[in-house]
Amino acid sequence: MTTEPTPTPAPKSMDAIMALCKRRGFIFQASDIYGGINGFWDYGPLGAQMKKNLREAWWQDMILNPAWGQKGPNGERVKCVPVETRIIQHPKVWEASGHVGGFNDPMVDDKETKQRFRADHLRGLYTTSIPSEEMTSAVSAVVSSTANPKVNIVPRATVIASTEGEAVEAIKDKKLQKLLGIRSIDEPFTPFPEMSFWRGKVNFGKGTESVTLEVVPIETLKAHASTVPSPFTGKPGHLTEPRQFNLMFSTYIGATATEDDKAYLRPETAQGVFLQFKNVVDSTRVRIPFGIGNTGTSFRNEVTPRNFTFRSREFEQAELEFFCHPSESVEWYKFWRDFRMNWWKSIGLAGDNLILREHDKDELSHYSQGTSDVEYRFPFTSPGFGELEGIAHRGDYDLTQHQKHSGTKLDYFDTTRGERLPNGSKKGERYIPHCIEPAAGLDRGVLALLCEAYTVDASRPSPELLKLHPRIAPIKAAVFPLMDKDGMPEVAEKLYDELFAKFGKTGFIEMDAKQSIGKRYARMDEAGCPFCFTIDQETLTAQTVTVRDRDTGKQERIGLDKVGAYLGEKLGA
RNA sequence: GCGGGCGUAACUCAGUGGUAGAGUUUCUGCCUUCCAAGCAGAAUGUCGAGGGUUCGAAUCCCUUCGCCCGCUCCA
Numbered sequence: 077m078t079t080e081p082t083p084t085p086a087p088k089s090m091d092a093i094m095a096l097c098k099r100r101g102f103i104f105q106a107s108d109i110y111g112g113i114n115g116f117w118d119y120g121p122l123g124a125q126m127k128k129n130l131r132e133a134w135w136q137d138m139i140l141n142p143a144w145g146q147k148g149p150n151g152e153r154v155k156c157v158p159v160e161t162r163i164i165q166h167p168k169v170w171e172a173s174g175h176v177g178g179f180n181d182p183m184v185d186d187k188e189t190k191q192r193f194r195a196d197h198l199r200g201l202y203t204t205s206i207p208s209e210e211m212t213s214a215v216s217a218v219v220s221s222t223a224n225p226k227v228n229i230v231p232r233a234t235v236i237a238s239t240e241g242e243a244v245e246a247i248k249d250k251k252l253q254k255l256l257g258i259r260s261i262d263e264p265f266t267p268f269p270e271m272s273f274w275r276g277k278v279n280f281g282k283g284t285e286s287v288t289l290e291v292v293p294i295e296t297l298k299a300h301a302s303t304v305p306s307p308f309t310g311k312p313g314h315l316t317e318p319r320q321f322n323l324m325f326s327t328y329i330g331a332t333a334t335e336d337d338k339a340y341l342r343p344e345t346a347q348g349v350f351l352q353f354k355n356v357v358d359s360t361r362v363r364i365p366f367g368i369g370n371t372g373t374s375f376r377n378e379v380t381p382r383n384f385t386f387r388s389r390e391f392e393q394a395e396l397e398f399f400c401h402p403s404e405s406v407e408w409y410k411f412w413r414d415f416r417m418n419w420w421k422s423i424g425l426a427g428d429n430l431i432l433r434e435h436d437k438d439e440l441s442h443y444s445q446g447t448s449d450v451e452y453r454f455p456f457t458s459p460g461f462g463e464l465e466g467i468a469h470r471g472d473y474d475l476t477q478h479q480k481h482s483g484t485k486l487d488y489f490d491t492t493r494g495e496r497l498p499n500g501s502k503k504g505e506r507y508i509p510h511c512i513e514p515a516a517g518l519d520r521g522v523l524a525l526l527c528e529a530y531t532v533d534a535s536r537p538s539p540e541l542l543k544l545h546p547r548i549a550p551i552k553a554a555v556f557p558l559m560d561k562d563g564m565p566e567v568a569e570k571l572y573d574e575l576f577a578k579f580g581k582t583g584f585i586e587m588d589a590k591q592s593i594g595k596r597y598a599r600m601d602e603a604g605c606p607f608c609f610t611i612d613q614e615t616l617t618a619q620t621v622t623v624r625d626r627d628t629g630k631q632e633r634i635g636l637d638k639v640g641a642y643l644g645e646k647l648g649a
Numbered sequence: 650g651c652g653g654g655c656g657u658a659a660c661u662c663a664g665u666g667g668u669a670g671a672g673u674u675u676c677u678g679c680c681u682u683c684c685a686a687g688c689a690g691a692a693u694g695u696c697g698a699g700g701g702u703u704c705g706a707a708u709c710c711c712u713u714c715g716c717c718c719g720c721u722c723c724a
Contacts, residue, residue, distance in 0.1 A: 091717075099660060099674095105715075111697060112715045175724065183722085185650070192650055192721060323724080343724075379650080379722050387723080456718090463723095537684045559681055594684030601684095610683065622683070631683075 090455045093530050094384055096540060100603050102126065102526065103385060115381030115389035117519075122603060125550035125583055127392075127522050131371055133423055133547055134394045134516065139369045143415045148365065149407035156367035156396065157360055161348025163373060164327070164339050172481035173347050173474065175324060176340070182294060182318035186306050193236050195318040198307060199243040200231025200292040201258075201278060203285045230300050231292055232280055233257060234307040240267065240274045240289055256310040257281065265289055294318050325375040325389075341375040346513060348372075349397040350474045354486055364488055364509055365408065367398035371518070383456045385519050395515040401490065402472070405510035406445060409469040413448045416467055416514045420450055420521075424545035425528055429453040431461060445469045450516075452524040464524055465516040472508040479508070529604060536629060538598030543627050544606070546647050551605035552579050553643055554586040556596050558612040565589055568611045571621070571639060575609075578640050582647060601626055607646060609639055 097103040101120030105112040119127055135158070137144060142154040170176045182195040233256040237243035244265045247253060253261070262284045263277035273290035297304060301317045325341040328334070342348070349368045356368055371394040381387050400408045417432045435447040446469040451461035479486040487508045494503035529542040546552070555572045557564035572587045579585060586605065588596050593610065600608055608624040615621050615636060622631045623642065634642055 094716090095660075108715095110714090114715070173724090183650095194722085376724090382717085384716095539685095556683090558683065561681080592682065592684080592686055594682090594686070596685090597683080598685045612683075624683080629684075 088455045088527060088530055088532070090384065090527075092532070092540070093455070093527060096530065096542070096602060097123070097526065115378060115387075117385045117388055119522075122550040122584075123522065126525075126544070126548060126604075127518060129548050129550065129583060130423070130518055130521050130525070131392075131394065134371070134518070135369070137419060138367075138394070138396050138514075142367065143411075146415070149404060149411055150365060154367070155362060155365075156369055156398075157356065157362060158369045159349060159352050159356065160372065161345065161352060161370055163342050163375075164329070165342065165348060165351065167339050168481055169347050169351065169478075170324065170340050170343075172477045174477070175343055184297060184318050185316045186308050186314050193307070195294050195297055196291065197236050197238050198292040198297070199235050199237050199240060199289055200296075200304075201233045201235075201247075201256075202229060202231050202288045202290065203280070204288055230296065230303050230312075231305070232287065233310060234292060234305055236307045240265075240272075243289055244274060244276075255308070256305070323377045323379075325377055343376050344374050344515070345370045345372045345393045345395050346397060346515065347474070349395070350478055350486075350511075353397075353399070353475060354484065357488065363492070364490055365398065365400035365404065367396045369394070369396045371395070383454070383462075385523050386454065386456070386462060388519060391520075392518040393515060394518050395513060398512040398514075399488075399509035400512065401493070402507065402510045405469060405471070405512065408512045409446050409467070412512050412514045413446075413467045416465055416516070417450055420464065423548055424525055424543075425452060427528070429528060433461070444473075445471060452520075452527075454524065454527055462520070463517075464520050465514060467512070467514045470511045470513050472510050474511060475508050536601075537594055538601045541601035541626065542604030544604035546606045549604045549606050550583050551586055551600065551603050552583040552607075552647060554588060554596070554600050554605050554608045556587070556593060556608060556610045557589050558593055558610055560589040562613070563616055564611045567615055567636075571609060571611065571636065574640055575643060579643060579647060597624060607643060 094103075098120075100122055102123035104118045104120050106116035106118045107113045108118075139156050139158045142156040145153060148154045167176075183192050184195050184198065185192045235243045235246050235252070235256070237246050247256070247258065247261070253259075257280055259279040259281050261276065261278055265274040265276035267274050268288070273288045275286065275288050277284050278287045279285070292304065297315065297318050301315055303312045304315055305312045306314045324343055327339055327341060328337045329339050330337045349370050353368070356362065371392065373390060373392050375390050378387050378389055381389055385391075396412075398408060398412060413432065417430075420430060429452055431451050431453075433449045433451050435449070448467045449463045450465040450467070452464050453459070454462045456462075475486045478484075487506050489504055489506050491502055491504045493505035497503055525544065525548055526542065529544045531541050531543050532539050533541070542549075544550075553575055555568045555575065557568040568587060568589070572585060576585045586600070588599070590596070597608060604626075606626050608626075610622045610624065612622065614633075619636045620633045621636050621639060622633050623639075624631045
């Protein structure tokens with residue numbers, strides 16, 4: 077999908093947003109009084125309620141009334157059920173899911189310059205005894221196949237690049253050449269036909285030599301860490317062996333806590349769903365296609381937690397695993413992708429800051445037939461975007477993996493499929509369902525909603541406000557007696573009681589009589605409260621109040637007895 | 650992990666070796682009022698933490714923690 081280049085508005089000030097979040101009690105640093113703890117954030121009163129509103133909206137629109145009651149590609153109402161699964165599961169779960177082994181790529185550090193790079197990005201210049209002219213694909217195939225010779229050959233120089241082409245570009249730089257001990261490049265590098273290396277001619281100081289440029293195998297780095305030259309200095313002996321950074325948090329189960337009791341905190345909630353797939357099918361009258369939803373906390377030991385709450389080490393996900401027949405999976409994938417985009421729009425992220433980005437083919441996991449991200453242009457990613465939710469077509473990968481590792485059958489017997497039998501019923505079909513996974517980050521959602529809602533309008537008496545969608549706003553309404561006397565507080569109290577009884581389940585209802593009316597409006601603007609109802613002199617005589625709209629500042633006068641209905645309509649409650 | 654910036658009242662910040670400050674906020678009065686209004690008064694500090702130098706440290710030095718930016722990374 078190509079996106080039209082949209083004019084990028086000046087990003088909002090993240091500092092100002094963070095200051096407001098702290099000032100008004102949306103988000104605090106975790107363990108603040110101890111100096112904080114890197115990568116962890118707490119929610120204050122308004123933030124906690126706001127996040128709950130977001131979670132409830134998800135639950136409402138994904139579990140109780142999935143996709144707003146829309147019909148799916150099969151022409152029927154979408155059916156979903158919830159589960160609540162644990163943060164800690166059997167350690168083997170994470171071996172099956174692949175998180176323990178290959179969660180991330182091995183990294184190498186240069187001990188001298190302290191720089192770190194991905195081991196598989198290291199390209200080496202190898203001098204060969206075979207002159208460039210004589211190198212044919214037949215010769216190179218023989219050379220490559222003889223006991224993986226490159227493992228035991230140390231490159232003359234190294235450079236960091238994700239492709240050979242990039243590496244060639246990089247070593248055009250004279251300064252880098254000098255660093256790596258390259259006198260001159262005597263023949264430009266060109267790709268060698270049908271092989272994964274490039275060749276050229278280089279002078280390392282002993283005259284022109286034929287060289288190949290190719291990936292330095294990780295095995296070479298392990299076996300010859302002390303002699304492989306650094307890509308930063310050209311000096312050998314400063315690179316560490318490739319190290320696997322495990323992003324999983326580990327813990328120990330039981331009071332004795334030995335290595336045998338090691339367990340992991342989940343890096344995603346999805347696996348809990350796959351583990352209970354069979355139990356849900358067996359205990360609930362659900363039939364494929366259907367979804368299982370799960371919200372909860374996950375943990376990842378991010379290398380660099382940063383950007384406020386965007387990349388936290390502890391975060392909450394709201395994930396749906398939607399199971400369907402393989403033949404319908406692509407249709408369901410498109411259905412959920414489009415619905416999730418519309419859903420984020422419906423709660424206030426409408427506009428150019430939200431995009432749906434389809435992953436390129438080479439970005440996809442080997443098992444996936446499609447993945448899209450719902451991405452938001454955060455102030456700190458602008459003009460780029462940051463991921464809010466990933467919608468992935470996971471195929472039958474997860475159920476197959478767990479079936480293999482657990483030894484438990486996880487297939488599904490579909491009685492609506494197969495040829496029709498003489499008695500009228502279907503023969504049935506046994507298969508492992510495919511799974512479509514819309515996985516949303518609730519903390520990232522809250523952050524995006526806050527960033528989108530944050531508005532500075534210098535023409536207003538109160539320039540800073542949060543234009544939060546009424547469904548998400550933690551404070552739903554405020555009641556103000558214009559003056560703290562003449563019977564107004566008593567009327568306000570009564571109205572407050574009424575609104576509290578009707579809407580107190582959805583969020584806070586506030587009452588405030590302190591200070592000037594302007595300050596009270598300003599306070600509510602900053603907290604994102606969409607509506608303020610003010611009791612004035614006229615209320616006492618004509619039984620009407622003013623409603624002030626947060627976004628426009630406009631006021632209208634409505635009957636005191638109509639306030640409940642008015643607010644109910646606006647909140648969609 | 651590297652480099653740069655920052656850390657002083659609830660908030661925004663001033664304070665380059667000599668008694669910790671301003672504005673806002675909050676609170677108490679008064680005023681009585683539809684947009685951070687006015688007047689008077691009051692409250693609020695382990696100067697991020699630890700150590701050192703000094704007669705004396707918010708200030709200089711070392712260590713450490715956290716936040717922001719860039720690099721790096723991002724199943």
